[in-house]
Amino acid sequence: MIHETKSKTVESSAKTSLGLGRKIPSLQGTGDPFSFVSQELQLVEDTLTRAIRSREQALTDIAAHLIHSGGKRVRPAVTILAFLAFGGKKPSDIVDIATAMELIHTATLLHDDIIDGAETRRGKESAYKKFGLKSTLVTGDFLFIKAFEFAGKFDETVVQWTADACALLTEGEMLQGHFNRNRAVTLNDYIEIVRRKTASLFHTGAKVGAYLAGAHSSLVEETERFGLNMGIAFQMVDDILDVTGHIELLGKPTGMDLRDGNPSLPIILALQAGENAVCEAFECSQPTEKQITAALNALRTGNAIQEAKATSKRYAEDALKSIKKFPPSLYRNGLKTLVQLIIDRDF
């Protein structure tokens, strides 16, 4: 199971619309949701660049290596869209916390790459591989700290939610570690890992956006539910792409979850179906390339991918059900399209 794959289409379309003034999407429109918030996302980019400035150039360089490597900015986009969907007006009210979400995400990626010994990330050498364990570890800390500097400007509720999201991330990492190459893992364990590890920044970002826009508490809760289901669907699609994706689009080889022994959704479904090749590669502490290839073939030809796709769609549909309860707006449409994009993506 991985956190993310490489952005191509979404990121480039977000970029092309940056700085061109806000597009006015029609109420029926299903255009690129990133373009709806291009101005705010540009402010997030500027804030990220400012945030990683340090007396120590190496910290800035290592942070920039990952931050400026084509991240999709999905978490800031969700945060900002939720804010605007509930009538939030001033970008200055949301940009800092949207930036904090991306900083936290980046910090965890740096530390995850150490934990997984990852060699590549977003199509290039990982910071861990390029700069080594020590500097990458410290840069991760630095980004966590910067995130809290931004989050700390908000009221106690936002600070608490952000801290809770981060604590969940670490608790998800521990739970995932527990089930590393561990055949005892169940679908419920998987959902719990994903709730904590991937979905936490989605549901926290969405909830904070609604809260800061002044939404009623019942709607803030609904937004949290939306973010949770969207985040779970997002991770499930990531897991599927780790089997079915293409190296050029993913920015990394397929089969990483099998290599790392991380219990992804297709792997768990195949384990439950008693798929021998998958069991063998997953449980083996150092699977050979032959074992990985055999397991990937089994995953691709069996029912695991189909089942995983159906499961991810159910979570996406739950996210869409929540969105229906939001007041009609351009940005509600943006959120809807974002869910669709997440499900339909191939990167």
Place this chain on the structure above:
Amino acid sequence: MIHETKSKTVESSAKTSLGLGRKIPSLQGTGDPFSFVSQELQLVEDTLTRAIRSREQALTDIAAHLIHSGGKRVRPAVTILAFLAFGGKKPSDIVDIATAMELIHTATLLHDDIIDGAETRRGKESAYKKFGLKSTLVTGDFLFIKAFEFAGKFDETVVQWTADACALLTEGEMLQGHFNRNRAVTLNDYIEIVRRKTASLFHTGAKVGAYLAGAHSSLVEETERFGLNMGIAFQMVDDILDVTGHIELLGKPTGMDLRDGNPSLPIILALQAGENAVCEAFECSQPTEKQITAALNALRTGNAIQEAKATSKRYAEDALKSIKKFPPSLYRNGLKTLVQLIIDRDF
């Protein structure tokens, strides 16, 4: 250069006075400064225990392994004493931020042990050695996050100062890494590393204490200066003890700075004096025990220790000069005695 050595005397005397109600020290008194704040330190202990509770027992266990291993709680003590010295009254106004200082300190120790590959800490197996890299890394993150949960309850000034202190810590770690086994290191580089890496939590804790007590801004600045000089003296004494200390009191072998290639004050002074055995052990990527012993002997018999002691005393005197400008109080005396204890300790 290390962060801390094992507590024995101070910690045990703090413990014996815990829960017995506040001792009323005389205005001339030079009693144990930890006993002056035993009630508040007990609240810090309780808060630490609460802070490390997690859904994941392993996070709690790893955090507890280090947090309940006899730390001196110098940073919370400085924070609380500064608060009381400027007329702060309610423990509830200071305990959370004093706890945050200890949580941040503990988080950095966990990550430092990974960076240094340390096998022991406070006289027992390090968390890194006992629980492995992955879990120790994530637990460090967890403690940083918990620290910010506590710090985030305070106003923007306190949040900013705390974030600045943490950023400084990471910048100190990077600078220290740059001068690892690097003979080009100067005394100025050393002071800059120590300002960032050790002194930051001392001067921030002290400053926050004075600020939250409502001290005038000029006195808040003076308190910061006090904390800075005290923190620098503290690290210098640690560096000296790494040469002259006893394993039973230190809780770890001497010569760790030579083994790790960290530029400590005695090492830098010996390098400048062209002490061959020290140059050899410091620059060597994997010094032998014979080289370490030769270098330690050279450090012990040359002028480095004497010079280092004189230097640490100058910083301690500067700290005492600041204290003289504080309004007379029992707690001002406590701070004075704490500086003395730091200089005179052999652990």
